[in-house]
Amino acid sequence: LADIHLKHGGVSFYRDHILPFLIAQAMRDPELVPYRRRTIAKAHGRVLEIGVGSGLNFPHYSSAVESLVALDPSAKLLTYAGREARRTGRAVALIEADVEDIPLAAASLDCVVSTWTLCSVPRLGRALAEIRRVLKPGGDFLFVEHGLSVDAHIQRWQRLLTPVWRRISGGCHLDRAIDRELMASGFSLVDIARGYATGPKVATFFYEGRARPV
Ligand SMILES: C[S@@+](CC[C@H](N)C(=O)[O-])C[C@H]1O[C@@H](n2cnc3c(N)ncnc32)[C@H](O)[C@@H]1O
Numbered sequence: 001l002a003d004i005h006l007k008h009g010g011v012s013f014y015r016d017h018i019l020p021f022l023i024a025q026a027m028r029d030p031e032l033v034p035y036r037r038r039t040i041a042k043a044h045g046r047v048l049e050i051g052v053g054s055g056l057n058f059p060h061y062s063s064a065v066e067s068l069v070a071l072d073p074s075a076k077l078l079t080y081a082g083r084e085a086r087r088t089g090r091a092v093a094l095i096e097a098d099v100e101d102i103p104l105a106a107a108s109l110d111c112v113v114s115t116w117t118l119c120s121v122p123r124l125g126r127a128l129a130e131i132r133r134v135l136k137p138g139g140d141f142l143f144v145e146h147g148l149s150v151d152a153h154i155q156r157w158q159r160l161l162t163p164v165w166r167r168i169s170g171g172c173h174l175d176r177a178i179d180r181e182l183m184a185s186g187f188s189l190v191d192i193a194r195g196y197a198t199g200p201k202v203a204t205f206f207y208e209g210r211a212r213p214v
Contacts (some may be wrong), residue, residue, distance in 0.1 A: 019170050020076035024054035027116070031198055035144045035208060036060050036115060039113040042142050042210065045110030048098040048134060050127075051117025055075050057085030058092065064074040069104065071097040088117045114143045118178060120171045128185035132213045141187060141211045148177040149205040150194070157202050187211035 011021040040060035049057060052070035054077055059070060070092050072078050078094050085092045097103050100123055112131045121127040131141055149155055166172055179192055192209035 005052050015170070016074075016076060020054075020074050020080070023077065023170065024050075027053055027056055029045070032056075032116075035206065038141050039115060039144045039208065040113065042140065044110045044111055046063045046108065047111045047113060048102070048104065048109050049113045049115075051120065052081050052094070052129070053115060053117075055081030055088075055090075055092075057113070057115055058084050058088045058090040061090065064211075068092045069095065071099065071102070073098050099130060102130045104134050104135050106133050109134050109139055110136060111142055113141045114141070114145065116145060118143070118145045118177060118181075119147065119173050120169075122171060124176065124181055125185055126153065128187070129183065132186060133211075135213055140190070141210075141213075143178070143211070144208040145176075145178045146174070146203055146206055146208060148175045149196075149201065154201050154205070161202060170192050174202050182211045186214050 014127070036057050037060050041049045041062060044064035045062055045066050047061070047065050047068050049068065049070040050073045051074075053074075055070070060077060060079075068091065069076050070081060071094075072081065073096065075096055078096055081092075084090075085094070095103065097118055099117070099121055112135055114131075118124060118127065137140065148158060155175065162174045165174055179194070182189060188211065190210040190212055192207065192211075197204040197206050
């Protein structure tokens, strides 16, 4: 029994403390900053950021943003995000919540923002339906994500590695075709850029753009 308890305790300690620390460190990569800057610069009006992590996008929001709500299921990452909000002077309402069940009213937001979050959401279709629900008609979903490469040999590695990788990385899938998933969930792609960033090709095929509910 003690062994079982220790094993389970170890898993939740990893998930609740070690993993958030590793995510916060990894996401500080300076290579990601231009992607953050371009994506966040487009946000305006009433904005929701999903999977806010440690709040690394806060410095990039412009004065076109009237209000910012940011959610994440990780209490630890929200603590880091709170610190970042105070450091940058960004007014933001932080909520511990899941994008699959957004605690906000339908058609209440001008923009939803996601930077490298859709890879980790367990039920992507449900998350995208929720994003559609909270966006006003004509609202923008602004995103930069990593996902399925266009190269067959990289795709093979992405599909092979995902079952193992997701177990140690907080549920991250390497093999999601973000553009196809958006269209299948009733979004039209207003603009989209796809290509490799620097780093291992299995994790750096990026999708960057803007989508709108059809
Ligand atoms: C790779 S990190 C990216 C963090 C942040 N967006 C950034 O750009 O630094 C993935 C984030 O997605 C969050 N996440 C995972 N599952 C989620 C879910 N179901 N709903 C909302 N956020 C989720 C994680 O807690 C984590 O903060």
